[in-house]
Amino acid sequence: MNIIRTVFIRGAYLCKRFAIRPYNFRMLHLLALLPERASKVALDVDTVFWVVFWLSAIAFVGVVLTMLVFMFKYRAREGDEEPGEYITHNNAVEITWTVIPAVGLFAIFFLSLHAYRRLKYPESVALTVNITGRQWGWKAEYPDGKKLITGTIKKEGPITPKDFSPILYVPAGEPVEVVLTSQDVIHSFYVPEFRVKYDAVPGRYTKLWFQALKPGKYPVLCTEYCGMWHSRMPALIVALKPDEWERFKSIDASTFNSTFASMPVDSFLAVLRLPDEEFAKVVGAQKKAMASMPLHKRGELLYQQLCSSCHTTDGSRLVGPSFKGLYGKMEKLKDGSTVKVDENYIRESILDPTAKIVAGYPPAMPPFQGQLSEDEIQALIAFIKTLK
Amino acid sequence: MIESKKVEREEARPYETYLDKKGLMSWLFTLDHKRIGLMYLTISMLFFLVGGLFALIFRSELMFPGKQFLSPYAHNVLFTLHGAILIFMVIIPMIPAGFGNFFLPIMVGAKDVAFPRLNLMSVWLFAIGGILLLLSLLFGPIDTGWTFYTPYSASKGLNVFIVSLAVFILGMSSILTGLNFIVTTHKLRAKGMTWGRLPLFVWALYATSLVQIIATPVLGITLLLLGLENLFHIGFFNPKLGGDPVLFQHLFWFYSHPAVYLMILPAFGVVSEVVSIHSRKHIFGYWFIAASSLAIAFIGFLVWGHHMFTAGMSPTADVLFSFLTFFVAVPTAVKIFNWVATMYRGKVRFTTPMLYIFAFLFIFLVGGLTGLFLASVGTDIHLHDTYFVVAHFHFTMVGAAVFAIFAAFFHWLPKMFGRMYNERWAKVGWLLNFVGFNLTFIPQFIMGSMGMPRRYWDYPVEFWPYHFTSTIGAFTIATGVLISVAVILHAILKGKKAPDNPWGGMSLEWQIPSPPPTENFLEEPVVEHGPYDFGKEEGH
DSSP: OOHHHHHHHHHHHHHHTTTGGGOOOGOOOTTOOOOOOOTTTHHHHHHHHHHHHHHHHHHHHHHHHHHHHHHHHTTTTTTTOOOOOOOOOOOHHHHHHHHHHHHHHHHHHHHHHHHHHHHOOOOOSSSEEEEEEEETTTEOTTTSSOEEEEEOOOSSSSSSSGGOOOEEEEETTTEEEEEEEEESSOOOEEEEGGGGGEOOBBBBEEEEEBBBBSSEEEEEEEEEOOSGGGGGEEEEEEEOOOHHHHHHSSSSSSHHHHHHSSHHHHHHHHHHTSSSSHHHHHHHHHHHHHHOOOHHHHHHHHHHHHHTTTTTSSSSSSOOOOTTTTTTOEEEEETSSEEEEEEEHHHHHHGGGGHHHHHHHHOOOOOOOOOOSSHHHHHHHHHHHHHH | HHHHHHHHHHOOOOOTTOOOOOOOHHHTOOHHHHHHHHHHHHHHHHHHHHHHHHHHHHHHHHTSSOOOOOOOHHHHEEEEEEEHHHIIIHHHHHHIIIIIIHHHHHHHSSOSSOOOOHHHHHHHHHHHHHHHHHHHHHOOOOSTTTTTTGGGGGGGTTTHHHHHHHHHHHHHHHHHHHHEEEEEEHOOOOOOOOOSSHHHHHHHHHHHHHHHHHHHHOOOOOHHHHHHHHHHHHOOSOOOGTOOOOHHHHHHHHHHHHHHHHHHHHHHHHHHHHHHHHHTTTOOTTTHHHHHHHHHHGGGGGGGGGGOOTTTTTHHHHHHHHHHHHHHHHHHHHHHHHHHHHTTTTTTTTOHHHHHHHHHHHHHHHHHHHHHHHHHHHHHHHTTBBHHHHHHHHHIIIIIIHHHHHHHHHHHEEEEEEEEHHHHHHOOOOOOOOHHHHHHHHHHHHHTTTTTTTSSSSSSSHHHHHHHHHHHHHHHHHHHHHHHHHHHHHHHHHOEEOOOOTTOOOOOGGOOOOOOOOTTOSSOOBBSTTOTTTOOOOOO
């Protein structure tokens, strides 16, 4: 009885907390079945979906009705021990019901090829972004150096799209190409509203493209099982209006990466929507703050973007050793030797991590050679030094 | 009292049945195919309950969004074991190695399978594999999913090695059974048992055995490579060691797609038997059904790539695999039409096995038709690795294969034990299973097409109502399964005595006394008619 009560109370709470009411409930859009159609190819995909749906529905109803009619019409009456009529086969019937489904199936196949071609080959590409999956989050890099990084949502309570951080800002109405890869295991980049999905495979590149029909926020979900927090690495694609997109492009990469990249979507959108002068003022102020920011503060921002999924600052263990008290420590290495953690060791470990591996840890870190500027490395070292 | 009962029994059976010998050793070292079949069924049934229990636990976790009582890791371990146990220990072996072992030799008119000792070895291997699978829990449970996708599974060391060793051993057992069945069907048919008089169950097992001996070695090799990679860091699949993770998927699905036909073909065989006997009518299109089993077995080898439409294959491969996948739907459709047509002008009886076949046809139709959404490469991109896929394969694997297993149980129980089951409670179990099944998996179709990814420990809150309904359905199935298992156990222990041929079947297994004599036939059988010649008059 207690269980039933708990279930009831939990259910009522959820309805109230998340304003789940019959009328704003996706479930009651039962006839919609598919999520919002927010990309250009979605219509092609959905057309195939609905053609297959209705053909299947007709086939299903036809066969089940026939079966029910036969079952009841030819049921054995009480006490009837006679066998049924002796009918063994009919080749004309067999050939008919082999050929008709075959024709229908090939029709569906050809229809779906059209959607597949649209999904696979964009007519043109306005923007190409590189996205890298990792356990458990995504990293996006724009051609001009802007970077967005999303992480793992580890809270125990329920999550909604409000908890998701942005992974991409894209112009609505423009074709965007995403080049995917992964730095550890296979992930899959899935945007239900765009009907696109592709696996992010380590060691190779895969591509997908989409063209958002209108501005809005669209969830990205990982659909290839990738370990413990597979369900908690969602992100958002934010499609911007043309003028917002122009504003976005105008921000230089280092200012964006150090400040706006980690801003909640709505605050950043508010900035993009400011009047011209104020926008320039805000960006200018951020740039200044960035320039006058203490070295270790800049290091902390970089840490959150790049290192925090594998290294903690509180002494606990993740994939790699914690940064707490790291500087100045004597580390025991895999080959048995010992090394003092100084500036040069940290620098080497960032740029070429497998050169000296700490005993007891896997050689899991990707090299950052060529990815960080001298400035950024110094900032990171300064930050690590502050973690006593 | 006990004494007199025993005497009565002996009077009723003036021959030695296969159940008469007592003692554990008489079971463990038996060469009798019927006893080996029963051992398979017992082991599989136990694992079926365990695997189902795992599903109940993680479905309870998923009943509400957010964390309830399982950590993400525990959830991932549970769905991995749920899949691995139910696939390798239940759905693959239960009909062929369980019912097949028991009935194939009888149906072809033989005293036993061709290689009884090999048969004993395969049940031993099966038990060892099962124990190893459970022992892996002690060494460190794996959370890779039953698909073991690399590179996630390639750096787990001993844990993955033990599980892949277990599956390797199970595969070995499966190969030996397949080999045994093929030789038995070719060499041990009784006088007059022509290929055209083989029951369709035997045809289905024959097609299954072909798949077993051709595809399973590939799984063995793949898992061996995975094991070596984990123990000795040889880079087959891990890109950090120079391997290719997608190669693993090709090798894995080269076995595992044919394996879904391993699971469903024997079920098709059961349907053919039950639908004909319980409609008291000749099966419609015997040769078309037999040939479609072989066609499915053959084409089944050419479609593995449809599991990888989003994995980065070339577009040519995507399109080709999509085309071939549609092709495999044709023989499947032919089978369904033939089963429905069998009822035409028959005398359909609403027995429990027949009710399971109605449920089978209903559910398998949905499972098959939703397969079209996944076969068409345009829509698969959207639906791939969502709950739509989960619902689709549960409709084909559980709704169809497991329902066929129950149909087989109730159909052959009177023959196997000479006891009748309680028809009323068996039907209650059927109703709960059927309703619960649809309640569990139809919401999964909807949430899948709405974009709910599979293998999620937690989900965005908007998917909650579907998950909630699904969990309620899971508990309904659990109730139905417990009732059905209780009915079966009750029938075996305390059921009323069953006549030798309660359904009026015409194949050989119904012509011998129940339970079957140790050597199956009291006198050498000579086959003079087909297995489905209901209502055939002289001169036909």
